[in-house]
Amino acid sequence: MSLTILPGAARTSSVPDKTEHAALNLHEADEAGKGRIRLDNESAILLAAEQTFARHGFKGATMAMIAEAAQLPKPNLHYYFGNKQRLYMTLLSGILRDWLVPLDYFHPQACARDAIERYVRQKMCFTFSRPEASRLFASEILHGAPLALPLLQTTLRELVNDKAAVIDSWIAQGQLKPLDSRHLLFSIWAMTQTYADFEVQIGAILGDEAEGPRAQQRAVDHVLSSVFRMCGLA
Amino acid sequence: MSLTILPGAARTSSVPDKTEHAALNLHEADEAGKGRIRLDNESAILLAAEQTFARHGFKGATMAMIAEAAQLPKPNLHYYFGNKQRLYMTLLSGILRDWLVPLDYFHPQACARDAIERYVRQKMCFTFSRPEASRLFASEILHGAPLALPLLQTTLRELVNDKAAVIDSWIAQGQLKPLDSRHLLFSIWAMTQTYADFEVQIGAILGDEAEGPRAQQRAVDHVLSSVFRMCGLA
DNA sequence: GTCTATATCTAGATAGAC
């Protein structure tokens, strides 16, 4: 199941910074020379755009801000991505794909407790490692998903219904206490993402305690034990 | 404890639509005549602004959109609120105030179970009755709370620390299972608000089932029983 | 492929008539 919207959308994570992958690029000989520069520039732009869109929203972010963050002239952004909306969409589709991957842990043969623990840990890992990606996606949904709605109504909906059926089977087997499986997913998403999406609020409340790996561990422990209790796995 | 940022900030909810409160306004005789029109216009603008800012974000919303929604000419918005940021701030401060009110249920003498049930129900009520207010506030936090941060670091922080102490006392009394009281609040906020902030996503997944009072009841039941289980009150 | 200079459009804000 591929969630890519734009064909050949370049992903930040697929372009390791300085490691020499020239050998891999030799397959496309005529694209290897320019392709290297293109990939580097595109990944720099995508990284800068993710941060800028997350911080200022789609309208609030300007191409000039993104260009400065990427240390490239403004017209280069149009050269590589055509326009602002296409750049934004490229980011969105990549984030949704990464966001859904952890659901793979939910399959009928899996042990419910193990699957849920791995899922929660993966979501918390995403939250703390890519908070800007989480906020960018949250901002899109919050404002009515003007661009992502078609994806939500098809791919996401089908995937969630599949995984809800898996959870229901775990309940039928007596592995979990009865609960609404789709609402359970909504709650897990909410509890995990809040540490990225509302990071500023949490930081304001916790103060210094909010920072560092010990704070992250505390959050993971809390969410994991809460989800276990919700599922009757405590 | 007052959370008002702007002195005399007019609140939508404080202006009943057509009920005759002229008698109450007679105290300020010279403001009664114009005051009526002013209050009506201000509340129309605030209502329109809440919807528009929630839907498009601060930058994405334009004064022209708000004016059209309020059915008033653009310059009137500037006449009443000076500029876009002041209009936005007036909304923000009112929402934060309304958002914090339910925490009053948390006081040391209260029964923990009753207080938590009332709190969750109040939060869910806010979510379903004023989803745009929730999204407007969420958007502000999501983008780094450029305007609300000072409030979060003072009033919100102190209030939360107070209420966390109350929860801790309930735990010490054995009314609740041990857990991190402040993270419990983060989780309750996340689980309740997600039905407003991510309404589009949930709607896309649940389809027709997401609408109507029965869907709301289902969500309330889920969140309430989940929070009870988290607290060992199931 | 890169980037300077510029065209075009849109939005916030206001002057001034009523």
Place this chain on the structure above:
DNA sequence: GTCTATCTAGATATAGAC
């Protein structure tokens, strides 16, 4: 107190030199 007409700033996007 209200609103038409307009000013100005700033943003997207592109033309065209290198």
